[in-house]
Amino acid sequence: MITTGAKSILGLSIASSPKGFPDSNSRSVGVLRACVSMEGSQTMSSSKNGSISELKSINGHIGQKQGPLSTVGNSTNIKWHECPVEKVDRQRLLDQKGCVIWVTGLSGSGKSTLACALNQKLYQKGKLCYILDGDNVRHGLNRDLSFKAEDRAENIRRVGEVAKLFADAGIICIASLISPYRRDRDACRTLLPEGDFVEVFMDVPLEVCEARDPKGLYKLARAGKIKGFTGIDDPYEPPLNCEIALGHEATGTSPIEMAETVVAYLEHKGYLQA
Numbered sequence: 289m290i291t292t293g294a295k296s297i298l299g300l301s302i303a304s305s306p307k308g309f310p311d312s313n314s315r316s317v318g319v320l321r322a323c324v325s326m327e328g329s330q331t332m333s334s335s336k337n338g339s340i341s342e343l344k345s346i347n348g349h350i351g352q353k354q355g356p357l358s359t360v361g362n363s364t365n366i367k368w369h370e371c372p373v374e375k376v377d378r379q380r381l382l383d384q385k386g387c388v389i390w391v392t393g394l395s396g397s398g399k400s401t402l403a404c405a406l407n408q409k410l411y412q413k414g415k416l417c418y419i420l421d422g423d424n425v426r427h428g429l430n431r432d433l434s435f436k437a438e439d440r441a442e443n444i445r446r447v448g449e450v451a452k453l454f455a456d457a458g459i460i461c462i463a464s465l466i467s468p469y470r471r472d473r474d475a476c477r478t479l480l481p482e483g484d485f486v487e488v489f490m491d492v493p494l495e496v497c498e499a500r501d502p503k504g505l506y507k508l509a510r511a512g513k514i515k516g517f518t519g520i521d522d523p524y525e526p527p528l529n530c531e532i533a534l535g536h537e538a539t540g541t542s543p544i545e546m547a548e549t550v551v552a553y554l555e556h557k558g559y560l561q562a
């Protein structure tokens with residue numbers, strides 16, 4: 289074992305400021321703080337390549353007594369691991385606050401269009417977003433789920449958990465799913481700190497969505513060829529206390545106006561700065 293100071297941890301020299309790591313840029317502060325905060329535990333293994341075991345020893349994990357074990361659902365004997373680089377550090381790097389914009393509404397109400405317009409607006413402002421779209425997530429992670437109520441609930445639960453991880457990464461996560469049940473959406477809200485879950489309701493009447501019918505799904509549902517289609521023969525529960533309801537004159541009716549409404553909300557609530 290050798291002993292070293294924070295300056296050489298992770299191979300970064302704070303004094304010499306290597307290429308791609310500006311020393312006076314405010315975005316580097318979080319990283320610097322994280323390195324400096326490791327100074328208390330200066331023992332490193334002699335490994336030359338900065339291996340995982342070396343990082344763990346910096347973290348004080350090796351040779352320490354394990355903390356309490358937990359049981360969560362069917363996962364027994366599990367333990368939560370902390371890291372000195374935290375959400376607040378990632379947010380400072382990105383100059384924004386991680387949160388979840390949960391877009392709910394009928395098929396054809398404009399969820400995906402809004403998600404995309406919002407992503408573009410925020411990107412232009414230099415803010416990092418990621419979209420979790422129901423249709424898309426069902427192509428992979430949630431391909432095993434149908435549209436019966438319990439599978440929709442599991443769909444929402446998984447996306448809620450993933451969105452929470454994105455928010456913890458400091459990213460503005462836009463989740464756009466029908467999410468027809470209030471209870472499922474509220475459960476996602478409880479996963480996040482107060483204020484970090486922004487429910488956006490696409491308040492567009494069924495008749496309008498059905499007239500749009502870009503995928504021809506309403507037509508198939510009306511013909512009885514799709515069973516359990518939301519709004520036709522499956523329920524949709526509108527939010528009772530959402531942060532933003534779109535589709536009215538007051539909040540704009542074009543996708544760009546709607547996106548601007550959401551951006552204004554995020555700005556007002558301080559999410560577009562660290």
Ligand SMILES: Nc1ncnc2c1ncn2[C@@H]1O[C@H](COP(=O)(O)OS(=O)(=O)O)[C@@H](OP(=O)(O)O)[C@H]1O
Nearest residue numbers: 395396422423435440443465466467468516517518
């Ligand atoms: N039975 C039924 N009901 C509603 N929607 C259906 C159904 N079957 C397939 N689709 C297509 O699936 C998309 C909705 O997926 P979601 O994951 O957002 O749905 S849910 O939140 O689990 O209810 C939905 O996409 P959007 O139109 O973008 O909402 C449809 O393309």
Ligand SMILES: Nc1ncnc2c1ncn2[C@@H]1O[C@H](COP(=O)(O)OP(=O)(O)O)[C@@H](O)[C@H]1O
Nearest residue numbers: 394395396397398399400401500502541542543
């Ligand atoms: N604000 C809007 N005004 C008019 N048409 C819209 C608006 N937003 C979306 N659309 C159109 O409505 C259809 C459904 O939009 P989409 O975003 O796919 O809805 P969803 O994701 O809720 O199913 C598309 O043809 C889209 O071009």
